[in-house]
Amino acid sequence: MYVDVHAHLVHPAFAGEEDAVAGRAAAAGVEMVVVTGLEPRSNRAVLELCERHAHLLPALGIYPVDALCKLVDRSSWQHPFPPPERFDVEEEIAFIDSVAGRLVAIAEVGLDQYWVPDYPREQEETLRKLCAVAMRHDLPVVLHSRKAESRTFAVVREMGVARAVFHCFGGKLNLARQIADHGYCFSIPPVVERAEAFQALCRALPLDRLLTETDCPYLGPDRDQRNEPANIPRAVRAMAAARKIPEREMAAAVRANFRRTFGR
Ligand SMILES: [Zn+2]
Numbered sequence: 103m104y105v106d107v108h109a110h111l112v113h114p115a116f117a118g119e120e121d122a123v124a125g126r127a128a129a130a131g132v133e134m135v136v137v138t139g140l141e142p143r144s145n146r147a148v149l150e151l152c153e154r155h156a157h158l159l160p161a162l163g164i165y166p167v168d169a170l171c172k173l174v175d176r177s178s179w180q181h182p183f184p185p186p187e188r189f190d191v192e193e194e195i196a197f198i199d200s201v202a203g204r205l206v207a208i209a210e211v212g213l214d215q216y217w218v219p220d221y222p223r224e225q226e227e228t229l230r231k232l233c234a235v236a237m238r239h240d241l242p243v244v245l246h247s248r249k250a251e252s253r254t255f256a257v258v259r260e261m262g263v264a265r266a267v268f269h270c271f272g273g274k275l276n277l278a279r280q281i282a283d284h285g286y287c288f289s290i291p292p293v294v295e296r297a298e299a300f301q302a303l304c305r306a307l308p309l310d311r312l313l314t315e316t317d318c319p320y321l322g323p324d325r326d327q328r329n330e331p332a333n334i335p336r337a338v339r340a341m342a343a344a345r346k347i348p349e350r351e352m353a354a355a356v357r358a359n360f361r362r363t364f365g366r
Pocket residue numbers: 108110138210317
């Protein structure tokens with residue numbers, strides 16, 4: 103009945119509890135969870151975790167911050183998370199390509215002008231290469247576009263990507279409408295319960311462009327509490343309320359959009 107298109111179940115916040123979290127998702131009626139990788143270590147762990155649960159579906163990618171692992175200046179790094187571990191980006195793209203037959207999407211990929219405003223050209227290069235992998239294997243891409251929404255749209259459109267999901271979209275509604283017109287979807291997290299910007303996005307877009315995500319452990323409905331896929335029904339309820347439509351109709355639309363985008 104419910105779907106989560108973007109979950110970081112491979113994350114220190116879930117260490118040792120992954121199987122319990124997967125069980126709670128199923129108990130809450132979450133039929134499928136797209137588990138997302140960021141770099142070599144999480145990509146491999148995602149594959150392993152998804153082997154154990156039929157309702158967990160793997161998506162591998164290279165997060166835009168990690169894509170700059172060889173370029174970022176470690177000595178001046180001041181973000182609340184450590185600088186990315188170094189790895190060979192080309193080799194990882196080749197690895198993702200080699201296991202693409204087992205994936206339901208290429209994710210997480212995209213552009214970031216919030217945490218890493220430098221090196222936009224190098225970020226784009228990695229995004230383009232991963233879009234090419236997605237197209238070669240007829241997979242959708244799930245996009246990070248923080249403070250780089252219009253550029254991310256331009257790149258995937260230029261590449262000719264057929265199916266894309268903008269996750270946690272923070273851009274203008276006008277741009278969102280253009281992206282939706284082009285046929286791409288948006289995934290809405292459970293924080294929509296208390297985040298008016300996401301409620302406005304739900305109202306601004308056509309019903310057939312809306313999906314649900316958790317981006318867990320982030321973007322939960324309850325402040326300062328770890329988010330998890332079992333919260334998806336709360337996202338659907340808040341989305342339905344924002345659009346003033348029955349919850350059942352909202353859930354059915356999201357499920358149909360998932361089938362069209364992810365092919366299952
Ligand atoms: Zn994410």
